[in-house]
Amino acid sequence: MSGEVKLPIHVRDLKHADLPHIAWSGSALHLLVVENELDRASAGMADYLAVCAAKSDLPLAIGGIDYELAPGAGSIHQLATMPALQSCGLGTALIEAAEDRIRRRGLFRAELGVEQENPRARALYERLGYAVFDVRPDSWDEEAPDGTIQRYETVCAIMAKDLRG
Numbered sequence: 001m002s003g004e005v006k007l008p009i010h011v012r013d014l015k016h017a018d019l020p021h022i023a024w025s026g027s028a029l030h031l032l033v034v035e036n037e038l039d040r041a042s043a044g045m046a047d048y049l050a051v052c053a054a055k056s057d058l059p060l061a062i063g064g065i066d067y068e069l070a071p072g073a074g075s076i077h078q079l080a081t082m083p084a085l086q087s088c089g090l091g092t093a094l095i096e097a098a099e100d101r102i103r104r105r106g107l108f109r110a111e112l113g114v115e116q117e118n119p120r121a122r123a124l125y126e127r128l129g130y131a132v133f134d135v136r137p138d139s140w141d142e143e144a145p146d147g148t149i150q151r152y153e154t155v156c157a158i159m160a161k162d163l164r165g
């Protein structure tokens, strides 16, 4: 049997109380990084959004906006959709909500970085109007399944979109 269901959603700010419900998004170290972003959001330096199932209010996709990384722009980062619900449109809804949030802050440029080894994510961003303007090395700490922390080195295409259109 196959079928289809409609899933009503809403987008709201991610809260500290959501952290136990977003373990699907990464390691314990990743959750600490998200928690730190929530603290930065409280201080006005960032936003962190969650696309939630309307009835349960549980996060299905999450992502942050950093207002300090690129002058005059909101930098969208840490985008993640619950694996079982990828390719259903939640990431698109999240990015559109992030763009609205950036505009409401009086900014009209959104930026994001995507690893060169992630062509599917890049295809999504291109479909939403983002274009590459730079390529930069990036690195961050990653927690292995055995709990050890390793520095992950990569190269990202940096993409931007003019939000005035």
Ligand SMILES: CC(C)(COP(=O)(O)OP(=O)(O)OC[C@H]1O[C@@H](n2cnc3c(N)ncnc32)[C@H](O)[C@@H]1OP(=O)(O)O)[C@@H](O)C(=O)NCCC(=O)NCCS
Pocket (backbone or CB within 6 Å): 061, 078, 079, 080, 081, 082, 085, 086, 087, 088, 089, 090, 091, 092, 093, 113, 114, 115, 118, 119, 120, 121, 122, 123, 124
């Ligand atoms: C990238 C991501 C946030 C997009 O969210 P999403 O809810 O799958 O996005 P949508 O359903 O709105 O759009 C999916 C489209 O994005 C692209 N895409 C990017 N990464 C994808 C992935 N891992 N799986 C499926 N589609 C992906 C495809 O073009 C896809 O189009 P399709 O539905 O025609 O196949 C999500 O797939 C994800 O969490 N991926 C793993 C983590 C990651 O790569 N984060 C981005 C770092 S820059």
